[in-house]
Amino acid sequence: MEAQVPKRRPGRPRTRQQALELRAQDPIESLPPTARRLLDAARRILERDGIAALSLSAVAEEADESKASIGYHFGNKEGLIVALVDSLVHEANRGLVAQTHQYPLGDTRLRVLMEGEREIIEDTQGFIALLEIFPYAMRSESIRGRIADLYAGYRDTVLDVLDAGQGTPTRELASFALLTIAIVDGLSIQYALDPDRVDLEAATHLWQRMGRCVLSDLGMVDIG
Amino acid sequence: MEAQVPKRRPGRPRTRQQALELRAQDPIESLPPTARRLLDAARRILERDGIAALSLSAVAEEADESKASIGYHFGNKEGLIVALVDSLVHEANRGLVAQTHQYPLGDTRLRVLMEGEREIIEDTQGFIALLEIFPYAMRSESIRGRIADLYAGYRDTVLDVLDAGQGTPTRELASFALLTIAIVDGLSIQYALDPDRVDLEAATHLWQRMGRCVLSDLGMVDIG
DNA sequence: GTCTATATTGGGATAGAC
DNA sequence: GTCTATCCCAATATAGAC
Numbered sequence: 001m002e003a004q005v006p007k008r009r010p011g012r013p014r015t016r017q018q019a020l021e022l023r024a025q026d027p028i029e030s031l032p033p034t035a036r037r038l039l040d041a042a043r044r045i046l047e048r049d050g051i052a053a054l055s056l057s058a059v060a061e062e063a064d065e066s067k068a069s070i071g072y073h074f075g076n077k078e079g080l081i082v083a084l085v086d087s088l089v090h091e092a093n094r095g096l097v098a099q100t101h102q103y104p105l106g107d108t109r110l111r112v113l114m115e116g117e118r119e120i121i122e123d124t125q126g127f128i129a130l131l132e133i134f135p136y137a138m139r140s141e142s143i144r145g146r147i148a149d150l151y152a153g154y155r156d157t158v159l160d161v162l163d164a165g166q167g168t169p170t171r172e173l174a175s176f177a178l179l180t181i182a183i184v185d186g187l188s189i190q191y192a193l194d195p196d197r198v199d200l201e202a203a204t205h206l207w208q209r210m211g212r213c214v215l216s217d218l219g220m221v222d223i224g
Numbered sequence: 225m226e227a228q229v230p231k232r233r234p235g236r237p238r239t240r241q242q243a244l245e246l247r248a249q250d251p252i253e254s255l256p257p258t259a260r261r262l263l264d265a266a267r268r269i270l271e272r273d274g275i276a277a278l279s280l281s282a283v284a285e286e287a288d289e290s291k292a293s294i295g296y297h298f299g300n301k302e303g304l305i306v307a308l309v310d311s312l313v314h315e316a317n318r319g320l321v322a323q324t325h326q327y328p329l330g331d332t333r334l335r336v337l338m339e340g341e342r343e344i345i346e347d348t349q350g351f352i353a354l355l356e357i358f359p360y361a362m363r364s365e366s367i368r369g370r371i372a373d374l375y376a377g378y379r380d381t382v383l384d385v386l387d388a389g390q391g392t393p394t395r396e397l398a399s400f401a402l403l404t405i406a407i408v409d410g411l412s413i414q415y416a417l418d419p420d421r422v423d424l425e426a427a428t429h430l431w432q433r434m435g436r437c438v439l440s441d442l443g444m445v446d447i448g
Numbered sequence: 449g450t451c452t453a454t455a456t457t458g459g460g461a462t463a464g465a466c
Numbered sequence: 467g468t469c470t471a472t473c474c475c476a477a478t479a480t481a482g483a484c
Contacts, residue, residue, distance in 0.1 A: 034449080051359050055477060066451055071479065073449095128362065135275050135356045138416065148418035171423065175430040178414065178422060185413050186406025192362065194372035198402060199395065206399040206438065213437040214430065258467080279459060290469050295461065297467095 027086040035073040035083075037063045042084050047125050051132040056080075081136055085143050088133075089150040092126055097157060113161050114211060117180075118204045121188045128192060154181050162215075172218055176211070183207055251310040259297040259307075261287045266308050271349050275356040280304075305360055309367050312357075313374040316350055320381050337385050338435060341408050342428045351412045378405050386439075396442055400435070407431055 028039055041063035045054050056077060060067040074080040099116050120127075130147065137143045158177040159169050169177070191198045252263055265287035269278050280301060284291040298304040323340050344351075354371065361367045382401040383393050393401070415422045 032449090050363055052363070056479090057477070067478085068452085068480075069450060077478070131355065132359045132362075134358070138352065138356075139274055139276070144417060148421070151414055151417060152421060171426045172430055175423065175426045178411070178427045179407065179431060179434075182410025182414060182427075183403065183406050184410070186408070186410035187402070189409050190375050190402065190406060193368060193375060197372070197376060199399065202395045202399045203402045203406075206396055207403055209441075210403075210434040210438045213441070214434045217433075217437070256467090280461085281459075291460085292462075292470080293468060301460070 027083070027090050031083075032073070034065060034069055038065055038070055038073060038080070039083055039087055041065075042080060043087060043129075046084065046132060047129050051136070054081075078140065081133065082140075082142055082146070085133060085137075085146050088126065088129060089146055092130075092150060093153050093157075095126075111208075113158065113180075114204065114208045117184050117187075117207075118200050120184055121191055121200060121204075124188050124192050127185065127188045131189075151181060170218075176214070180211075251307070251314050255307075256297070258289055258293055262289055262294055262297060262304070263307055263311055265289075266304060267311060267353075270308065270356060271353050275360070278305075302364065305357065306364075306366055306370070309354075309357060309361075309370050312350065312353060313370055316354075316374060317377050317381075319350075320344075320378060335432075337382065337404075338428065338432045341404075341411075341431075342424050344408055345412045345415055345424060345428075348412055348416050351409065352416060355413075375405065394442075400439070404435075 028036055031039065038059060042054060042059045045058055045062055049058075056067050056070050059070060059080070070077075070080055074083055099112070133143070133147075137147050155174070155177040158180050159173060162173060162176070163169065187198070187200065187203060191200060252260055255263065262283060266278060266283045269282055269286055273282075280291050280294050283294060283304070294301075294304055298307055323336070357367070357371075361371050379398070379401040382404050383397060386397060386400070387393065411422070411424065411427060415424060
C-alpha cells in the first residue's frame with residue numbers, strides 16, 4: 001500500500017502577479033475532511049504546546065483520529081509539517097492583506113500599516129509558531145522555500161501599500177519593505193522574550209517617525 | 225548518587241553596571257575539563273546539524289566521552305542546554321563588545337556599529353543557533369531569562385555607543401536601541417531564508433540613512 | 449479509507465562496578 | 467569521576483484486518 005504523497009508542488013512564483021495568485025488559493029480547503037481535522041489539530045498543538053509536543057500520537061488524539069491516518073494522508077511527519085506550514089503561511093498572508101486592503105491607497109493605508117504592526121507584534125502566536133518550525137525549515141528545502149515565499153509576499157504587500165504595486169520598485173523602496181518586515185519580526189522576538197522590558201508603544205512610534213523622515217526624502221509619501 | 229545541579233544562578237542584573245560585570249565573566253572557563261569538552265561538542269553539533277541532532281548520544285560521541293558523564297556534569301539534557309545557552313550568550317556578547325569598543329566614542333563608533341551590523345547578519349551561525357533553541361527557550365523559564373538578559377545587554381551596548389552609557393536613556397534612545405537590535409534579527413531571518421532575494425547592502429544603507437535622519441532630529445549625533 | 453496491533457528504533461536516564 | 471550495561475519509554479512507521 002503506497003503512502004500518498006503531497007499533491008500540489010507549485011514552483012516558486014517568479015512575478016508579483018503570480019505571488020498574488022498563489023496567496024489567493026486556500027491550501028487546506030481541498031483536503032479530505034479527515035486530513036483537515038488532522039491538520040487543524042496539529043495547528044492547535046503547535047500554537048498551544050510548541051513543536052516539541054507535536055508528535056503523531058498527540059495529533060491523532062487531539063483530532064480524535066488514528067495515528068495511521070496521518071501516514072495515509074500526509075505520508076509521514078515531514079509531510080504533515082509541510083502541509084502545516086502551507087496552512088500557517090496562507091493564514092498569515094490572508095491576515096496581512098485583509099488588514100491593509102480595507103483602507104484607501106496612500107497616506108492612510110501606510111499609517112494603518114505601521115500602526116497595525118504593533119498589533120501584529122503583540123499577537124505573537126502565529127509568528128511564534130513559525131519560529132518554532134524554523135529549525136525544521138532550515139533543514140528542509142521545501143519548507144524553507146515556502147516560508148521564503150511567505151516573506152516575499154509580505155514584502156510585496158508593503159510595496160502595494162506604498163506604490164499600489166505597479167512596476168519594479170526602486171532599490172530604496174524594496175529596502176524599506178525589507179526593513180518594515182524585519183522590524184516586526186525583530187520586535188516580536190524581543191517582546192516574546194521579555195515583554196516588561198520592551199516598550200512597543202515607544203518603539204513603533206519612533207519607527208513611524210523614521211519612516212516618515214526617509215519616505216518624504218524619497219518623495220514618496222507625506223503622512224504628517 | 226546525586227546528580228550535580230548547575231552551580232551559579234546569578235540573579236537577573238538590575239543595573240547596567242551589573243549587566244556589564246556579568247558579561248565579563250566566562251561561564252565555561254570554570255568548568256571541569258570533561259564538562260568543557262562536552263559543552264564544546266554540543267555547540268559544534270548545534271551549529272552544524274541543528275537542535276534536532278542534539279541528542280545525548282551524539283554529544284557523547286562527538287566529545288569522545290560517555291553518555292553518563294553528561295548526567296553527572298549537567299544533571300540532565302535541560303541542564304546541558306542551559307549551560308550551552310550561557311556559553312552562546314557569553315560568546316555573542318564578547319563579539320559585539322569587542323567590535324564596538326575598539327573605536328572612539330561618538331560618530332565613528334556609531335558608523336562602525338551600523339556597518340558592523342551587516343557582517344553580523346551575514347555571519348548567521350550564532351544567531352541561527354539561538355533561533356534553534358528558541359522553542360526550548362519559550363518553554364523553560366531559566367533559558368528564556370538568560371536569552372532575555374542577552375538582549376538587554378545588546379541594547380545596553382548600543383546605548384553605550386550612543387551616549388557612553390551614563391544616566392538613564394531617554395525613551396527615544398531606548399527605542400532606537402530596541403529597533404537596532406530588531407533590524408539585525410529581522411534581517412538575519414529573511415537573509416537566512418532566502419539570501420538571493422535579500423539585498424543587505426541596500427537595506428543597511430537605508431537603515432543608516434534613517435538612523436542619521438532621526439538621530440540628528442534628536443540632537444544626538446551627526447554622522448554625515 | 450480507516451482502524452488495531454505491532455515492529456523497530458532511538459532517546460534519556462541511572463545503577464553499580466571500578 | 468568515569469565508564470559499561472541496562473532499563474524504560476516515547477515515537478515513527480507500517481502490516482494487515484475490516
